[in-house]
Amino acid sequence: MKKNINIIIVAVVALALGLALGFWISDGESKGETLVEEHDHTGEAMLTSEGDEIWTCSMHPQIRQNEPGDCPICGMDLIPLSENTSNDPLVLEMTEEAVKLANVQTTVIGKESNAGGEKITRLSGKVQADERLASSQVAHVPGRIEKLFVTFTGEPVRKGQKLATLYSPELVTAQQELLEALRLQSTSPKLVESARNKLRYWKIGEETIATIEEKGEIQETFTVYADATGVVTNRRVSVGDYVRQGEALFDLMNLSRVWVLFDAYEEDLATISVGDRIEFTTPAVPNRTFSSRITFIDPVINPRTRVASLRTEVSNPNGLLKPEMLVYGNLQNKTKSGVVLTVPKSAILWTGTRSVVYIKVQDTAIPSFRFREVELGERLGDQYVVQSGLEPGEEVVTYGNFAIDAAAQLNNQASMMNREVMLKGSDHQEHLPDYTDQTPIAFKQQLADLLGQYLSLKEAFVNSDAEQAATAAAKVGTALNSVDMSLLSGEAHMYWMEQLQALQAHSDKISQLLEIETQREQFDFLSQALINALKVFGVSEGTYYVQHCPMAFDNKGADWISKEETIRNPYFGDQMLSCGSVEVFIDKDFKISTAQVAAAPPPNIHNH
Structure with a gap:
């Protein structure tokens, strides 16, 4: 489901971008003029050079016009830029028309009384053989297989049943020793018992030994009897084979009792315990419900499916349940009573390990919605318990909320993919995890290898070449697809997944955009x-420099990575090529806790 949500988000953003680009191209061709937004250190950037009011769209703030009208992308009424007063990257402002167009609906959340009781969790799984009931039928004496009474896989076998006959020279010799000992019994009585024990150790029955003694004749072949009940899962021998003592003839599996293994997702494990009851059905046995209790919870999460196995044991005397049958179960467990804060399931945007909601900002002239990350607990019907946020x-x-998030993504505000927006200008880097x-x-x-492609993209921006940047960004996307994330595990793997989403989204945008300044925003x-x-x-080798330009994006500042210490500014190119300083250098000994800051950064020289 998470993968599908991400696909929807990217599709919405791509559609909005396409419409915006189409407008820019057609507008430029028809009017032959471009509106340039100059750096304004006073913060009053809502007027053109002639002093006219600038009009923009609250849903698409990249639209700038010097007269009122309709947004060419969504058709909403444009508003004066001066009314768009929020500088908070976590807050998206919209007009009433935008809210109606997106059909935004809200709910006031509150605490609810949870009386506890039975909670139903739906699970799927498979029937498996009970590993403890597996056995191998072995040859207790060496010899040649003369005849097989069990000849194919899947054949049922009962304990004591005839399986095969074999000829064993060792058994012939042992019988001769027994008969010779009987003739010397009067002088050496212990020899008789010793000869009998030798045959007993080879699983020769007392009746067979008594017959040999009474008749005084040597038997040339002996019958092998089943030591256990089960179904033949593997026939290892054929007629004429010579087997050694202890060699396996058949593999058996007793299916009178089976395991039913259910898959439980990580988020459900907190409420599951050994002893919880599961009722399940299988399409192979219609109109029949089976009941069992959890006897074991797998302590290890499957890294590929992200589930843990729940084992139940079921009696299966009639063989109705067969290994590999699909089953569907309902887990009944108890929920804790108390008062909890809950949020509707429909309000949640799932983004891997994080969950996101949008909150309506109260008492604002313009409808505004705040990006918020939340931590969720167990699910209660169509609600989730809120643990924090x-x-x-x-x-x-x-x-x-999907429309709001897509608009925030397009506007370079905090969203599911643009999580780093709210971290810019903060001390977040000191709280980054260390997986070095x-x-x-x-x-x-x-x-x-990925950085090599990134550096080519940076040089395209240094050259202020939009076409070169688009081509380089596509190569960055290809390099991202070549990174083997299976080399990482646990929290490191999940952290890379978060960064990968942002890297893929912004490199894709750069490759699609045609205007250098909007490309630089994504960069x-x-x-x-x-x-x-x-x-x-x-890094494994070499040194990389994190460099900073304080003038970028109306003095908000921006960073980039360089392989050289010399400043080559990708946000201004030739206009201010040397504007910037080295903030941190990263080499194989770099640690976040002891970040290596440039001892003597070059001065900020602005070449206009």
């Missing part, structure tokens, strides 16, 4: 994600 009385978006020691060299080398976010990855996972 929300307070009672807050108004969350329950419908239209546990990251394999092979993964660090793949990061170096800023791509750089933030890659800088974090570089700090968290480390």
Whole structure:
């Protein structure tokens, strides 16, 4: 489901971008003029050079016109830029028309009384053989197989049943010793018992031994009897084969009792315990419900499917349940009683290990919605328990949140993919995890390959070449697909997945855009994600420089990565090529806790 959500998000963003680009191209061709937004250090950038008011769209703030009208992308009324007063990257402002167009619906959340009781969790699984009931039928004496009474896989076998006859020279010799000992019994009585024990150790029955003694004749072949009941899962011998003592003839599996293994997702494990009851059905046995209890919970999560196995044991005397049958079960477990804060399921945007909601900002002239990450607990029907991130009385978006998130993504505000926006300008880097020691060299080398493509993209921006940047960004996307994320495990794997989403989204956008300044906006976010990855996972060799331009994006500042200490600014190119300084350098000894800051950064020289 998470994968499908991400696909929907990218599709919405791509559609909006396509419409915006189409407008820019057609508008430029028809009017033959371009509106240039100059750096304004006073913060009053809502007027043109002639002093006219600038009009924009609250849903698509990249639209700039010097007269009122309709947004060419969504058709909403444009508003004066001066009314768009929020500088918070976590808050998206919209007009009333935008809210209606997105059909935004909200719900005020509050605490609910949870009386406890039975909670039903739906599970799927398979029937498996009970490993403890597996056995092998072996030859107790060496010899040649003369005849087989069990000849195919799947044949049922009962304990004591005839399986085969074999000829054994060793048994012939042992019988001769027994008969000779009987003749000397009067002088050496212990020899008789010793000869009998030798035959007993080879699983020769007392009746057979008595017959040999009474008749005084040697038997040339002996019958092998089944030591256990079960179904033949593997026939290892054929007629004429010579087998050694202890060699397996058949593999048997007793199916009178079977395991039923259910898959449980990580988020459900907190409420599952040994002893919980599961009722299940299988399409192979219609109109029949089976009941069992959990006897074992697998302590290891499957890294590929992200589930743990729940084992139940079921009596199967009639063989109705066969290994590999599909089953569907309902787990009944108890929920804790108490008062809990809950949020509707429809309000949640799932993004891997994180969950996101949008909250309506109260008492604002323009409808505004705040990006918020939340931590969720167990599911209660169509609600989720909120563990952190929300307070009672807050108004969350329950419908239209995908449209809001797509608009925030397009506007370079905090969203599911643009999480790094809210971290810019903060001390977040000091709280980054450190996986440098546990990251394999092979993964660090793949990061170096990715950085090679990134540096080519940076040079395209230094040259202010939009076409070259689009081509280089596509190569960055190809390099991302070549990174083997299976080299990472646990939390390191999940952290890379988060950065990968941002890297893929912004490199794709750069490759689709045609205007250098909008490409540079995406390059800023791509750089933030890659800088974090570089700090968290480390490098195997060489030195990389994290450089900063304080003038970028109306003095908000922006970072990038360079292989050389010399400043070559990708956000201004020839206009201010040397504007910037080295903030941190990263080499194979880099640690986040002891970040290596440039001792003597070059001065900020602005070449206009």
